[in-house]
Amino acid sequence: MSAILERLRHPIVLAPLAGGAATPALVAAVSDAGGIGFVGAGYRTAADTAAQIDAVRALTGAPFGVNVFVPRHDPVDAAALGAYLERLGPEAERLGVAVGEPRDEDDDWGAKIALLLAAGVPVVSFTFACPPAETVAALRAAGSEVWVTVTSPAEGRGARDAGADALVCQGAEAGGHRGSFDDRDDAEALGLLALLRLVAGEVNRPLVAAGGIADGASVAAVLAAGASAAQLGTAFLRAAEAGTPPAYREALGEETPTALTRAFTGRTARGLVNRFLSEHSTAAVTAYPQVHHATAPLRAAARARGDAGGFNLWAGQAHRLAREAPAAEIVRRLAREAAAAAQGAAARLSPPDG
Numbered sequence: 510m511s512a513i514l515e516r517l518r519h520p521i522v523l524a525p526l527a528g529g530a531a532t533p534a535l536v537a538a539v540s541d542a543g544g545i546g547f548v549g550a551g552y553r554t555a556a557d558t559a560a561q562i563d564a565v566r567a568l569t570g571a572p573f574g575v576n577v578f579v580p581r582h583d584p585v586d587a588a589a590l591g592a593y594l595e596r597l598g599p600e601a602e603r604l605g606v607a608v609g610e611p612r613d614e615d616d617d618w619g620a621k622i623a624l625l626l627a628a629g630v631p632v633v634s635f636t637f638a639c640p641p642a643e644t645v646a647a648l649r650a651a652g653s654e655v656w657v658t659v660t661s662p663a664e665g666r667g668a669r670d671a672g673a674d675a676l677v678c679q680g681a682e683a684g685g686h687r688g689s690f691d692d693r694d695d696a697e698a699l700g701l702l703a704l705l706r707l708v709a710g711e712v713n714r715p716l717v718a719a720g721g722i723a724d725g726a727s728v729a730a731v732l733a734a735g736a737s738a739a740q741l742g743t744a745f746l747r748a749a750e751a752g753t754p755p756a757y758r759e760a761l762g763e764e765t766p767t768a769l770t771r772a773f774t775g776r777t778a779r780g781l782v783n784r785f786l787s788e789h790s791t792a793a794v795t796a797y798p799q800v801h802h803a804t805a806p807l808r809a810a811a812r813a814r815g816d817a818g819g820f821n822l823w824a825g826q827a828h829r830l831a832r833e834a835p836a837a838e839i840v841r842r843l844a845r846e847a848a849a850a851a852q853g854a855a856a857r858l859s860p861p862d863g
Contacts, residue, residue, distance in 0.1 A: 518543030524742030682721025725846020775800025
């Protein structure tokens, strides 16, 4: 069982939001409000992650977590990658920058694990794969719960067998990167409710539901489906404390569809459909983190210009439900709405016959 999940005043988990939106102020605000916030360590060095942890601890004494990307080093089609980089040339020229170096690296994996073994944060979660069982055991011995993001029952069984304390079940509705262990086009993309019920039937671990949850009724729905808590990311992107760029904030409130793409990072992710996604998704190659590094200067330049068509606008399918408000108010509203939705559902259910 997860002691952290059992102690939450509100079953609300802030998704890690790697890339800067999950500021220390946002993480602390969600934890102080009775949920639990997460530092997104993805794309950060170990030193930067340590600074983020220190900043959160300076703001709150409440539990929080750190999310880490598990490196995979999957094979890459060099010719296809080269063709995609060439395609990005005019985009880079228009922005006045150069295409970045398409390097492979492990996101400072070893140094981050060493940091977290020493830091003793309440929760360490993992995305893109399940870490080795010995890493899980070491983190648990250091006082951290270990949560693993899964997108299928098979991944759930693997995480359980590795010793995970809880599973973050990520449905296909989720914004940002898919947490799938294998980033394949032919893999079935399970919706959240189906995923929850399938994993709950096979794996005896607490479940955290993620994907397309943006209001209290959705929180109540996943709790009824067997989750111990709901993880929300897009719903907090317009929070006062979030580090979301203005153009991104504005786009979230528009009636814009989302789509899955590899155009920005080389790994499947869901975002708002914009110019870059529309123009480059068909040609995008499976190559993470190489494409991430190649497009990083382009995305940074577009952000600096406020050009919402030129950088990734990660968002779940229910993005229009996100509201501008302080994070604590969002947590409290979600809790109130969830309680009301659960009571309303219970009132509509007739007692069983007999």
